[in-house]
Amino acid sequence: MSEEILMNITPMESRVALVENGVLQEIYIERACSRGIVGNIYKGKVVRVLPGMQAAFVDIGLERAAFIHASEIAPRNDKDSVVQSERPIVELVHEGQSLVVQVTKDPLGTKGARLTTHISIPARYLVLMPHNNHVGISLRIEDAEERERLRKLVEEGMKDDGEDEKGGFILRTAAEGITEAEVKADILFLRRLWQTIEETVKESTAPSTIYEDLPLHLRTMRDLVDPDIEKIRIDSRETFNKVSKFVKKLVPQVDGRVEYYPGERPIFDLFGVEDEINKALSRKVQLKSGGYLIIDQTEAMTTIDVNTGAFVGHRNLEETIFKTNLEASVAIARQLRLRNLGGIIIIDFIDMEDSEHQRQVLRTYEKSLEKDHAKTNITGVSDLGLVEMTRKRTRESLENVLCEPCPTCDGRGTLKTAETVCYEIFREILRAVRAYDSQSYTVLASEQVVDRLLDEESSNVADLEEFIQKPIRFQVEPIYSQEQFDVVLV
Incomplete structure (x- = not known):
């Protein structure tokens, strides 16, 4: 199976497409004005505790307060861990308390971001868990001998790095087949990064950003690139240079597969990605x-x-x-x-x-x-x-x-028929007659509705005029949707 990664980069937006056998499988989009925040670490302030939900709202500096459940609050020591899930949220946090948290879910719709204090920091092959001494291995590495080999490499690497150093590791799927030197390099990189984060936490006041995850083009190289990827094509010279440096340092095995695409035809058009994105909507x-x-x-x-x-x-x-x-x-x-x-x-x-x-x-x-x-x-x-x-x-x-919800149907996906709107107009005229004294009434509505009032509903309009003893006029408003109308007193 041939797999390629295509990167379309502009100052406003980065898009990454994963293509298998010429068919688009995944698309990632990151806009400069609204970058995702999953993986970011914040020093937040607890603004509200909800005992009934076993949760709390935390201000991390975003428009909406983020949400953390009691189960996502790490125990202060090993003795606490057994009973942590049974402890009330009020025993774990209080209003005004500072909390170092990591985002696990971006804000979705009207919901704020989801948080955890179980911090994890990914590198190319390993994920550091600073508050845990456990060594875990991705279930996608199925070979028992390879799992055992990797476990020993990490355990030895942790000892070599110093007994006082705390924190456990998870071996990612990409770690299959890596060498001892690569394991040690990742351990050293992650522990240095965590030291920097701890220093930043001490110096910062809540709410503030402590650590931001890599931009999309570098996250792609860290998370998506595996031995099956044959080519990584990038249409921006500047991004190509950044990715090449990142690859030489952290993913040297794919160095020769990164290519700059200078073609006049947009890269997503060339591989049919734009059409597939439109179909996916x-x-x-x-x-x-x-x-x-x-x-x-x-x-x-x-x-x-x-x-x-x-x-x-x-x-x-x-x-x-x-x-x-x-x-x-x-x-x-x-x-x-x-x-x-x-x-x-x-x-x-x-x-x-x-x-x-x-x-x-x-x-x-x-x-x-x-x-x-x-x-x-x-x-x-x-x-x-x-x-x-x-x-x-x-x-x-x-x-x-x-996309955004349709302003006409408000996301329902359907519109009231012209007939339904006509009957609503009749009821509105009757309400107006009872409430106000007017010489005549003018109805402003869409062309479809006015056409129906003057054609299929003309006899009903005549009956209504006779009943209220006032003339009714109709005026087409081109900017009105089919459901919009106004009854104006004249």
Whole structure:
């Protein structure tokens, strides 16, 4: 499988695309005016404690106060850790208290950022946990011998670095196959960085920013680059130079794969990324067979409906349904990554009678999710035949980054019909007649509504004029949406 990373960099916006076999799989967008803050460390001030929710609001200097749950507050010592989850929040923090916290989730919609005091700082191969002496290994490193080798390298590296040094480490997936020198370099880098952070904490007052994560183009090199990546193409000479220096220092094994793209044609156009981004904003996803998906994203959950559409198959209905579901399972896994959908996800595959077909579709779907960088958990198939799952949400979805609710329908996705608005206008005129004395009434509305009032509803308008004994005039307002109208007293 060939994988490439494409970087489109401008002063206002950075975009990174992960492409597998020529098909866009993931897109990351970071705008200069609204950079994500996951991974940032702050010295915050507790502004409100909520005993009923076992949580507190913390001011970290953002527009909205951030949120921390009792379970995310690290114990002061090892003895506390056993009973930490059972302790009331009021015993752990109090209003006005300073707290060093790290952001685990960006602010989403109306919700503030989510915080933890379990600080973790990532490098290329290791993640430092300053308040923990544990050594953990990514579950994606499956080979038992390699896991044991890596564990010993880290434990030896921790001893060499000094017995007084505290803090544990997690070995990332990218650590598979690394040398002793690379392990030691990461340990040294992370411990020096933590010393700097501790010094900054002592000198700072709350609320203030203590540490900011790397910009998107460097985070990509740290987090997404693995041996499968064949090329990293960058369309900005300045960013290419920065990435090249970063690679030489921290990811030397991919040094020869970073390329500057000087072409006149935009890099995302050349690889069809722009078209795929636009398609990913649509509710409907067309499948090659003729079937399609309908994806509805709401604040509570995301629902995905699978339909056979124009696909009629060659044998029988059950075979047609099975093939559509198989294709859909691969497409859905890609759409979750591409749209960065998180939280609760409900998938309504087409009903299958054959239990073996059901198992195969679920297996295919689980296999397709293996490449996902976000943590996913399929809880099973419900009594209604729905696949229920969760996908960890750490940043805004693609739709939330690029779009805003429609001001006309206010995000409902539907408009009142012209007929409905006409009847609302009639009721509004009757209210006005009872409340005010006027010689006549002028209705300001959209062209569709006025056309209907003068055509299909003309007899009703005549009856209303006769009833109120006053003339009613109509005026088209080009800037009004179909639902907007005003009744003016003349």
